[in-house]
Amino acid sequence: MLSQEEIDKLLSSLSVDAEDGGGISTSLGVLDMPDESAMDSRLSDKLSYKLYNFRRPDKFSKDHLRALQTIHESFCRQISLVLTTYLRASVSLDVVSVDQLTYEEFVRSMPSPMTVSILEMQPLPGQTLLGFGFEVTSAIIDRMLGGKGNPDGRPRELTDIEQALIKRVIERTLSTLEEAWQSMMDVQVFMVGMEESYNMIQVVTPGEIVALVTFEIKIANKDSGLISLCIPYPVVEEVIDQLSAQRIFRGQQMESSPAEQERLLNKLHYAKVPVQVHLAGTQVRVSDLLALRVGDVIRMDRRAEEPLLMSVNNKAKFYCRPGTFRNHLAVTITDDVDIVESVEGFGLGKQKS
Numbered sequence: 001m002l003s004q005e006e007i008d009k010l011l012s013s014l015s016v017d018a019e020d021g022g023g024i025s026t027s028l029g030v031l032d033m034p035d036e037s038a039m040d041s042r043l044s045d046k047l048s049y050k051l052y053n054f055r056r057p058d059k060f061s062k063d064h065l066r067a068l069q070t071i072h073e074s075f076c077r078q079i080s081l082v083l084t085t086y087l088r089a090s091v092s093l094d095v096v097s098v099d100q101l102t103y104e105e106f107v108r109s110m111p112s113p114m115t116v117s118i119l120e121m122q123p124l125p126g127q128t129l130l131g132f133g134f135e136v137t138s139a140i141i142d143r144m145l146g147g148k149g150n151p152d153g154r155p156r157e158l159t160d161i162e163q164a165l166i167k168r169v170i171e172r173t174l175s176t177l178e179e180a181w182q183s184m185m186d187v188q189v190f191m192v193g194m195e196e197s198y199n200m201i202q203v204v205t206p207g208e209i210v211a212l213v214t215f216e217i218k219i220a221n222k223d224s225g226l227i228s229l230c231i232p233y234p235v236v237e238e239v240i241d242q243l244s245a246q247r248i249f250r251g252q253q254m255e256s257s258p259a260e261q262e263r264l265l266n267k268l269h270y271a272k273v274p275v276q277v278h279l280a281g282t283q284v285r286v287s288d289l290l291a292l293r294v295g296d297v298i299r300m301d302r303r304a305e306e307p308l309l310m311s312v313n314n315k316a317k318f319y320c321r322p323g324t325f326r327n328h329l330a331v332t333i334t335d336d337v338d339i340v341e342s343v344e345g346f347g348l349g350k351q352k353s
Contacts, residue, residue, distance in 0.1 A: 059209045059233045060100045067184070067243045069098045072213050072229070075180035082172050087143045089220045096214040096226070104206035106230055110198045113157050117170050118193035118201065121181070126235040127192070127203045130173070135225030136217055137166050144169075149220040157196050167194070182260075184242055204232045211236075277320065277331050278309040281347020301345035307334055309346050316343045 002010070060068075076093040083091040101109075115132040132140075138152035141162050158166065174189040181187045195201055204210070215227040236243060280300035292298075307319040308331060320331035337343060 058100065060211055064240065064243045065098045065100065065211065068211055068213060068231070069095055071180050071184060072098075072215070074183065075177055076215065078179060079173055079176045082176055083169070086169070086172060087140065087149070087219070089143055089149055090218075091220075092218045093227070094216050096216050097212075098214075099212050100209055101212060102206065103204050103208050103210050103230075103232065106210055106212055107198045107206075110228065111155075112197040112199060113155055114197055115158065115163075115166060116195045116198055116201060117174075117191050118195070118203070119174065120190045120192055121187045121235065122190070124187060124235050124239070126232055128232065128235055129198070129201065129203065129228075129230040130170070131198065131228045131230070132166070132170075133225035133227065136219075136227060137162070139219045139222070139224045140169055141165050143219060149222065149224070151224055163194065167191075185239060203230075204234060209233045273313050276311050276314075277322075278311065278346045278348065280308075280345060283347065301347070306345075309337075309343060309348075311348075316340050316346075316348065 073095050076095060080091050080093050083093075110131065111133065113134055115134070115137050117130045117132075119128045119130055120126075121128060134155045135151040137158065139149045141158075142151070143149040144165050170191060174191060178187060178189050181189075210233065211231040213229040213231070215229070217224050217227055280302040282298060282301050284298065307321055309316055310318040310320045310331065310333065312318075316337045318333045318337060319335045320333045323330050323332060
């Protein structure tokens, strides 16, 4: 052991001898300092390795996480429109974060109770988990039952009727999730179970790495809560090479396949468009229109025996004749409108094809 006085004397005896090539002169002798090249080589030897945590290895690269974020940002845009139409209220969904952590850490970080759907994304192996916070489910159920979408402030388990209602929303969510994953691969998402907490589910070992996608949902412009999607690494291990932002971007830019086009056309079959049938038309002065009384006769620009005009989305498309069908007014299409500009006598003005 050295006293403080001895330590001070030892430090004061140190001096840098520039003439000796940067050595350090002491009362015990001269110590040679290594040159810069030697120090650089020794430093490079120390940096030739990187730290690796065997308890929590990083299986998802940054590119993988960015690809998952891109996929589910597209999912957010689509499901926002679907739920807005279904709930008849403004719904917005945004990706808050995409992280990787162990399954044990994920379960500990999730609140309870929470409506958790156990999903299978065929042909991918294993199961994924989709969780809705109680604030989200209570707000959705309140809106479905005619309320304003206000969440229940007291966390509790859902009743059987409430579970049946929330399953309808989950089914629409899963179909939208399938469409979002089409940019990477074709998957079919099925719900195989539902629980009230993550603590009751064990889809992988506690130390397995999972990707956690966290969403924030707003219903009727109110902060409603969070939705979580847990994707274990074994589920996407076989297709992990396809999980890249560049591949997804290229897939979105490619032309759709015939099967995709047919699928879109099938969806268009259920779209509603306005259809009108025009008897005839004419032009009158405003003074004559204001002077009309019951029993007055207005002369039209077409004869009674001439065909009527059917317009689709306010555009002339077909000629037709009137009639009845099962005690309802109906028309029979007789011909197409080949030249829209030639349509006259219906008071429609200039038509555009």
